[in-house]
Amino acid sequence: MSFSFIPERIFRDVTMITPAVLRQLEVKLLILDVDNTIAPYKTLTLEKPVLEWAESLKKAGIRLYIVSNNKGERPEIFASLLGVPYIKRAGKPSPRGVRQALARTYTSPENAALAGDQIYTDTIAANLAGVHMFLVEPIKFTNFFLAVRYFFELPFRHEKRK
Ligand SMILES: [Mg+2]
Structure with missing residues (x-):
């Protein structure tokens, strides 16, 4: 538990986060950001590959939880499309929303990923x-x-947590 800009793993898109990857790290809860992670800004639908990916994770016993800073209706809309719970106005970088998702699913941090x-x-x-x-x-x-902002994130995007 520390303040850090460095992610542990980097993926081209969410569908690359497979059940095998999660199993290897003993991740049982996958917390999902909404905007630009599972859907572009402003859209109200999910692409078929994302829906199929989410289904494959659920079949593998992985729980999904949406934790979004979005204040509008999109977190709820996507949560119902995926059939998963959600927290909106999460206030990331505050860890509050992530901790709520952990508490509500009785999951310890080591068994969760964002x-x-x-x-x-x-x-x-x-x-x-x-x-x-x-x-x-x-x-x-x-x-x-x-x-x-992406440009200013680039130095961190090339680094991974050791
Ligand atoms: Mg986002």
């Missing part, structure tokens, strides 16, 4: 909560600000 696209919110929150951090490449840059 999949998210950002260093300054997701990665810090995961590291503070002591869960595994899987950084994914953002699905899409919808504005200039996000592209600039």
Whole structure:
């Protein structure tokens, strides 16, 4: 449990986080960021590969939990599409939302991972909560600000937790 910008693993997209990867690390709870992790900003649907991926994890006994900073309806919409619980307004980089998900599922941090696209919110929150951090490449840059922030995240994106 520490303050760190460095993710443990990096994946091209969430569907690369397979049951085998999770089993190897004894991860039983996968906490999902919403925006740019499972769907681009503003969309209200999930792509078929993401739905099939989520289904394959559930079949493998992995629990999913959405923890999003989004204040709108999208966390709830995606949670119901996936059939999983959710926390919105999570306030990442605060570890509060991640800890709530752990508490509600009776999961210890070592058996949980967060999949998210950002260093300054997701990665810090995961590291503070002591869960595994899987950084994914953002699905899409919808504005200039996000592209600039991604640029400043690059030094951390090349490093992995030892
Ligand atoms: Mg995000």
